Amino acid sequence: MSFESSIALQSAIDSIAQLSMVSSEAAIRRPLSEVVHITLQASAKGNDNTARSYQTAVGLFMMFLDFQRGDMLPPDMAAEWRPFAETHKQGRRTIWIFRPPAVVLRLVDAALLDGFVAWRSNEGDRTNSVATRLYAVRTFLAIAYRDNILTYEQAVAMRLQPYRARQKRDLSPVGRRLSTHEVRALRESINTATLKGRRDLAVMDCMLYLGLRRDEVVHLRAGNLRQDGNQWWIILTGKGGRTRRLKIHEALRQSLIGWMQAPGLTWFDERTHLFYSINKGDHVGRMPINASVVGRLVAEYGYKAGLAPRHGENQLSAHDLRRTCARIAFDNSKNLLLVQAMLGHSDPKTTARYIGAYDDDDHTAIDYIQY
Numbered sequence: 001m002s003f004e005s006s007i008a009l010q011s012a013i014d015s016i017a018q019l020s021m022v023s024s025e026a027a028i029r030r031p032l033s034e035v036v037h038i039t040l041q042a043s044a045k046g047n048d049n050t051a052r053s054y055q056t057a058v059g060l061f062m063m064f065l066d067f068q069r070g071d072m073l074p075p076d077m078a079a080e081w082r083p084f085a086e087t088h089k090q091g092r093r094t095i096w097i098f099r100p101p102a103v104v105l106r107l108v109d110a111a112l113l114d115g116f117v118a119w120r121s122n123e124g125d126r127t128n129s130v131a132t133r134l135y136a137v138r139t140f141l142a143i144a145y146r147d148n149i150l151t152y153e154q155a156v157a158m159r160l161q162p163y164r165a166r167q168k169r170d171l172s173p174v175g176r177r178l179s180t181h182e183v184r185a186l187r188e189s190i191n192t193a194t195l196k197g198r199r200d201l202a203v204m205d206c207m208l209y210l211g212l213r214r215d216e217v218v219h220l221r222a223g224n225l226r227q228d229g230n231q232w233w234i235i236l237t238g239k240g241g242r243t244r245r246l247k248i249h250e251a252l253r254q255s256l257i258g259w260m261q262a263p264g265l266t267w268f269d270e271r272t273h274l275f276y277s278i279n280k281g282d283h284v285g286r287m288p289i290n291a292s293v294v295g296r297l298v299a300e301y302g303y304k305a306g307l308a309p310r311h312g313e314n315q316l317s318a319h320d321l322r323r324t325c326a327r328i329a330f331d332n333s334k335n336l337l338l339v340q341a342m343l344g345h346s347d348p349k350t351t352a353r354y355i356g357a358y359d360d361d362d363h364t365a366i367d368y369i370q371y
Contacts, residue, residue, distance in 0.1 A: 027148040028103035032062070032084070035102050035149065039140045042165060047306045050185075057136035059085045059096040064116050069107040102149045108141065110157045128184050135181045139163065176316070178324040182307055183208060186316075189305040195262050196278040200297050202252075202259040203275055203289070207298075207321035209249035210234065211329070211342050214294040214318035223270030238344045246342060294318050326351070 036058055044051035062085035070082050081100035088095045116137065120130045138160065145155045146162035154160075178186065187204070191197040206217045216238050225248075226233045232248040248256070260267065264284035265276070277285035277293070295318055302308040302316025309315055322343070330339045340351040 030102045032102050033098040049306050054136040057133035058140045061137045176320045177327045185305040189301050195282045198258045202255040205252040205255045209252040211322045211325040214291045220274040222267045222272045242344045
């Protein structure tokens with residue numbers, strides 16, 4: 001632990017020890033369970049599966065905090081507050097109990113977050129599950145920072161911004177873009193133990209990692225795949241007759257390999273379609289899939305992941321995945337021309353409108369200044 005981290009932790013311990021003398025910091029006196037409840041309301045938005053997922057992530061994190069830092073508490077407080085989090089069975093349901101006040105979050109720092117990730121990985125959590133749980137914990141901590149429980153110094157060290165509620169997406173039937181957390185939930189909803197699941201993941205990843213239109217996905221053939229050294233590319237001619245050369249993302253490469261190694265598929269002919277139907281016995285059919293199949297499977301998994309209704313104008317659409325890919329690429333690169341080339345638009349203004357590049361964007365360059 002660094003010298004600066006040791007000083008910060010000692011300051012946190014002093015704050016906890018003097019809690020009975022604090023009058024101005026009412027926020028840190030609040031029950032931790034109340035902060036967890038606020039987090040679940042803000043993030044789950046009525047979805048029970050999401051609420052349980054977030055509660056489990058926060059509960060595990062508080063157990064880890066207790067294990068790592070609980071011994072630092074004054075003895076009288078330790079006896080009353082520990083364990084920070086524990087579970088009880090209520091029928092088939094698991095109930096989490098959070099005991100201490102919110103002030104114990106003053107013991108959290110960046111090293112603890114890193115340790116939590118390593119712990120969950122060592123416990124056998126999959127990479128996506130670890131990332132999802134970390135996202136839930138960071139949301140929890142962002143709410144704590146917004147509500148003046150965490151200090152400014154803690155937030156800077158952990159690169160936290162005060163929590164801001166996302167706009168309610170189901171009010172708008174068009175123009176939806178998924179968050180990174182929603183993309184993870186969507187991909188994790190696919191059962192890749194089945195041949196259909198491996199095909200569906202590869203289909204969805206073509207839109208999530210290449211920004212393809214659904215018509216472009218169903219018309220992909222073996223001849224569209226090209227290798228240049230160790231890098232694989234897809235070369236296709238799309239809407240407007242524009243040819244695009246798109247680098248295959250590693251996540252897409254893995255999902256394509258999972259599908260293309262399926263029994264019954266051969267790739268000797270460049271005219272062979274990439275995606276075929278799956279029959280009821282989970283075997284490859286003879287017919288290539290069409291755009292309607294893509295639309296249905298996206299809506300199906302959007303519903304399964306708790307992101308959208310199964311039917312109606314607000315169901316998740318294939319174009320939502322293309323739009324998500326474009327927005328994530330822009331957010332991480334701030335290069336509109338690269339995104340334009342990926343999408344195959346003829347005019348960058350079309351791309352800017354398409355992804356909402358600057359609409360309702362509260363983040364500015366100031367938010368990224370750190371010294």
